[in-house]
Amino acid sequence: MEAEVEETLKRIQSQKGVQGIIVVNAEGIPIKTTLDNSTTVQYAAQIHQLVLKARSTVRDMDPQNDLTFLRLRCKKNEIMVAPDKEYFLIVIQNPTD
């Protein structure tokens, strides 16, 4: 079970340009990461808040709608978040690498 989780994370990490992966739980606490501690804690806290806000924005505009994926395009990289009830998967990719 544990090995499967690691395998999946490795597969995602091996995609082109991926700089890091963080898995956070429903409270925004990081539980798996490929980055260093301080970067992970920073990303986890900030992105968790952003995803909750994005989700409430979508549902406010249409209660039947819901957030399925969030992508943040930045000058230097792109941050992708796949949200779920219990966990969020955050992937940071530099597509031009």
Next chain:
Amino acid sequence: KTCQTAEFKTAEVEVQARHSSDNAAQTEADQHRTQLFDLERESHMHYPGLGDFLHSVEDTVVKELKKNAKSHAFEGFEVNWEDQNETVSCLHALQYSEAQERELQVTSLSWNTTGSVVACAYGRLDDGDWSTEKSFVCTWNLDRRGLNPKRPDLVIDVPTSVMCLSFHPSKPSLIAGGLYSGEVLVWDTSRTQDPLCARTAMSDETHREPVYQVHWVPGARRGDGFSVLSAGADGRILVWQLDSEGQLTLSDGFALVTQQIPRNVQLSKARGDCLLGVTALSLCPWDWDVFLVGVEGGLVLKCSFSTRTPAAVSSPSSGLALRAPAQFTFSSHAGPIHAIHCSPFHRNLFLSAGMDGHAHLRSLLQATPLLSLRLSDSYLFSVRWSPTRPLVFAASTGQGSLVIFDLGRGSLRPAATIEQDTGGKPVYCLEFNPKQPHLLAAGSADGTVKIWQLSAELIEQGQREAAQLEQLATEAMQ
């Protein structure tokens, strides 16, 4: 014609809360969250449903990652959040009337660590004789309202010309200066009474010739404060510690003797035991043990603080034994070098600029330069990498202009040339503001310090600049 909708029903309703309660909430310090995250511990814990969750999102995420890597959707798409300055403009022209009257030149500049105060040193760089002319160090706080460019916030009187100046890297009010007489002084600009807070005593061990470079270096161990490093025309590089009694005590020292220069490059036939005066120095921000020195004659040397070789000079009986720091010699310029600067973005690259009007892009790993750029028909007195754009650097010329060069443009012509309007007099020093990268200060021989505001394209980092710099470094290596 009129129209009307079908009848629709309305109703009025009122709502009121029947019960109310007060409640308060408080957050705990964020440390709590950081402590909870312990990578070692977490990797052994089992999370219910994590496997299923990853399984369900993996395909979508991998698909998006692959699409993104191939996509051209955002190519060339740029967003401007800040005000875009299209042109370079001169924000301030700072002068001190007494220095102007005596036609003193600006020999050195430094920004303090917060980026709000600029200090300049007055003196003369073209004098051959021993000078006992008094001079000044002036500071201006650019963030202060009511800034008067003609009147400095603080004027410090100094007994002889000041050749170099450097603010402390973390204490915004401490500034060190090296004098023509060989003394090194440290001032504290927050002291109202007497800003002088430490000086070197005159002894056998101190510099006896002008000090051309002064820098703050971190102490040997963590937790030690910064020490002052001074290098002068006498070929000695000395490290001083500030003590509480206002003395700078010598804690370490090096001497550059001709015969001890590594012979990996053809050298001129100077007498073996003569000392080589230092004209330029740069600390390497990537490896605190390494520092680069430019000496009389145009050589650039790579030196190490931790060298153990004693220097071939007679040391005073009770004094500190000087060591020979040079480990590698780079091929020389065709003339003295006035400036060396290590790149803040690439651990092996540095620039050197000299009296031959050329700026050389060099790597720590090879003796010959990677690129030799002719920036001016006259001398180059100073060269500095941009703190925000890995491919950009600025140089100041003997004709009174500033040249800004962009290595990413692939052209041999500068990206911008700024005329300082000095009437043909040289611009001796140049410094980027560490906290506000759009500001560039330049001091010239006519006694003025001009603060330039750079245009946005010269400051904002492009998408792949650091990678381009890396590519340039590896391609140009032989």
